[in-house]
Amino acid sequence: MDKMIIYILKGGAVTLKLYVFTIALAIPLGTVIALAKTYKPLEKILGVYTWIFRGTPLLLQLFFLYYGLPVFGIRLTEFSAALITFLLNYSAYFAEIVRGGVMSIDKGQYEAAKVLGMNYVQTMRRIILPQAFLRIIPSICNEAINLVKDTALVTVIGMGEILRNAKEIVTREFTITPFFIAAIIYLAISSLIVIFFRKLEKNSKLAVSE
Template sequence: MDYILNITMLMLKGIAVTLKLYIVTAVFSIPLGIIISIGKISGFKALKILLSIYTWIFRGTPLLLQLFFVYYALPILGITLKPFTAASLTFILNYGAYLTEIFRAGIESIDKGQYEAAEVLGMNYRQTMMRIILPQTIKRVIPPVCNEAITLIKDTALVAAIGMGDLLRGAKEIVTRDFNIIPFIIVAIIYLIITSVIVYVFKNIEKKYSIYE
């Protein structure tokens, strides 16, 4: 029992990196996804092409490759980033691309008649989006955004590839040291607890936005 308690405390030191990266990515990628999704449905053709290239690149290449490029390749071009900064930038851009397509699909699923009704009421484009379209969009995209949120907590383990001491890396080091699989079982339980909390939070958000049904 003491062994389990000791190794759990050691692994929990790495959870700070995992949760910090998770929060930073969520805080910045969601607004980024909303803004870019609005840009992709705008009437500016050049902007739509540019944003489509962005989502094509970041959705079409592995997250690990993107992480390697930002951390190892950018220094060759004279841009050197600290591990956490490189990881944050990569994750924000990657998840921003996926969320862009989710929000775009959600916005385009709203009936066009609602835009016309808002125009009759004298609302401008910004007011229409903020007061009518986006609240309904959020309700519709909650399930896929929840899936992305769960995937994100698991993807944070990739930062071990650039030398960051996250939750999973801590478990791997203990397994290598002690030749014991218990750390992997414990870290699996920790991930399951975190994902369960995420699902619970999104269920409450879904209830909050159920008024827009």
């Protein structure tokens, strides 16, 4: 039993590594894309990008990068293919979430910043984005939880994450216990994410009120 848990937890290390890298890069990249979409020359190009990555299955995107790119002479490691796929996909979702948050801010905020002599970057950094992020924390939390579950998809390209390791034990020992262990691990990670974002939202509200 102990060996079983340890083996599944080794897969958990792979899952967490992919998760941390994706979330740490996708939120900033999504924010940049969202702000870049307010610039007319880039709006249509980035609109096509978000349309493609939000409108096609993540699994298909993963297959394309890992199995499709070698046709063009580009070969990626399992982790690189997974990370790039998740980064491109989730950046598209975060971009739309951030854009929605920015658009929800009253136009008077922009005018007030202009009166104070702030440029576009200062306005976004000091006034608009802090308020926007406070409003979109629940949406970001939902995507962060979805990301935990989506990491299970990398089993199709042979990565030894939680689900793949659990499945190997089930196949070898003819017991479904590993699936229950895997479910508990996923639930534990998701619960920690929810707690983190709730505290973040609470602290953000306190900071704004002060």
